[in-house]
Amino acid sequence: MAEAAAKKLPNIVINERLCKGCSICVDFCPTNVLEIRGSVVAVKDLAACTRCQLCDLRCPDFAIQVFD
Amino acid sequence: MSAPAAPEKKEKISVPFDYNKYLRPNKLPHIWCPGCGHGIVLKAMLRAIDKSGFSKDQICVVSGIGCSSRTPGYVDFNTLHTLHGRALSFATGIKLAKPELKVIVVTGDGDALAIGGNHFIHTCRRNIDLTVLVFTNAIYGMTGGQYSPTTPMGSQATTSRYGSIEKPFDACEMAKASGASFVARGTAYHTLELEKTIHEAIMHKGTSVVDIIDACPTYFGRMNKYKSATHMMEVLEKDGTVSVKQVDKLPPEKVQGKFLRGVLHKDERPEYCEQYASLIMEKAKAK
């Protein structure tokens, strides 16, 4: 746990205006970082993010990107 | 628990791609439904264009009518949204008039293969330098879910309530038979592979056709009992396709009934505009 806390966390930028809540990013995230909250995507577990970018690559709506 | 590896980690990117460079300001959100694959394909297309090195002024994006044909409105190039089925004809005019433009045609399966079928085969035959991206979602989405020329037999649509009885087209087979010098297939699921394929198509001189399988969860999905966009991507795009690179290593039963992904055909055949310049114009001037 201490190790995880020391790790620099990524910055997941979600554009709620563009997100249509299709859940593709949630479903394909290999480490369950995301969830649908209300009608748009939200970060549930940032520490689990591996920066794999799959959410961005498969997002049809230009609504999510992962920055270092 | 250790994190499972991402399905596509070969080209891991550390900095996300800046799509805004190619998007027109204030045009998003796009009109596509939640979970529609077209947005995923559009993003792959923009990354491929970026990699190609063409400037925004050199790129011309032409479309017909339908959901996918709304693409040009969002992207900051010379853009033309034409008539149903006719994108390739408008594009042929642009390309021949100004060969220095890189012309990319964005079309749907109904647009390209039904109402525009004649233009499709003749464009391929001429081998004019157009990059043709066929967004194949097996349905007419814009009009509310009628069966299209790629709807699989037995599938439901609003005009095939008893199951479609028509044999679907294979856009790649048709493109190849018609003479296109670059024929490939990708899916929205395999988005990095798709980016590479589109890039290769753009860099190819001649008619390049990329058939892109993507999902219409709103119509095809709901009417054919798919649970979600994700479900469609897994069943139709991931499990429904096999990479040409793997096909020889797989037993026949794992290949049967699946679409091949990757570059399916490539030859270096003379390109139409170059032929026009080197043969026709030179001969005409000499005469």
Add this chain to the structure above:
Amino acid sequence: MAEKKKKLLQGNEACVEGALYAGCRFYAGYPITPSTEIAEGMSVRLPKLGGKFIQMEDEIASMAAIIGASLAGLKTLTATSGPGFSLKQEAIGYACLAEIPCVVINVMRGGPSTGYPTGPSQADIMQAKWGTHGDHPAISVTPAYVQEILTETVRAFNLAEKYRTPVVVLYDEIVGHMREPITMPAPGEIEVVDRAKVTCKPEEYFPYDDKYEVAPLAPFGTGYRFHVTGLNHKQDGFPTNDPKIIRENNERIMRKIENHKEDIWKNEETFLDDAEVAVFTIGSTARSARYAVNEARKAGIKAGLLRPLTIWPFPDRAVAELAKKVKAIIVPELNLGQMVLEVERCSRGATKVEGIHRVDGEPITPAQILEVIRKYK
């Protein structure tokens, strides 16, 4: 050099000369009788001038290709006849709404359907106005002589560029296939209108800038990146659902023609000053009419001829004024009654209007016209 160059040309060959004189550098077409000589001529001539010719897979594609090439900055032409003109209508409407200049030649043959491919007709007059769906502007020019096919083709290109709209050149098979000696115009002799140059900065450019009635059109690939669609659009070219903008744009594309009818109209008047009976007609029928009017004058009948070289917009004022002066307007035409309806509309009951119609693939003869003229002496 002072000697004018004379040539014996077929109507369709004169069309090629006119198009090239006007600066046409792109032709897309599909073979169809009786217009094919235009495609053949362009295929030989264009590449010598650095221009492009392409034979497309069908009429629809040909129309679409010339619109695309026009957007790339070239003056563009296609030629066809009735069945092909029907197929081109969808894209003609696109060019009307998207305001893309181009010229369409329709060498009229007998219809409907495949009809009588080698016979003359003037039955596409209404189609040239109403052929594509929705309200839309229409300009059509109607040459009657081989020399005129050349000059009117140049004028068609000029009008297309000036008003950013498709222009249809309508002539019948007789004029298209007739051979006459013509005088070739020297460079600069006939006015040639080129596309208005865009001078503003790219970030200030709107393809349908509402500062203008007809905004300048920047060619693709010149740094002005913009969007063109067949949907109702705003001044920036992007689709809109705004009722006010939709109305304004739909009205403007009509207005840009309506407000400039004086500039677009062109009539030839023969013996109209003191005429008591007038003939109104176009194309090969006007050639018969001219003969008939001359014969009538010899017989002491005060007959005259109003021959429009612009049939759309319809010469409503000329007809209205004529209707007040004459006992009758006779409208011979190779159809079952098209122009005659417009003449009736514009004469508003001020005179008798009588049509002469023929659809058997034969021309209307001077004798046929003279016979009707005599009724009104």
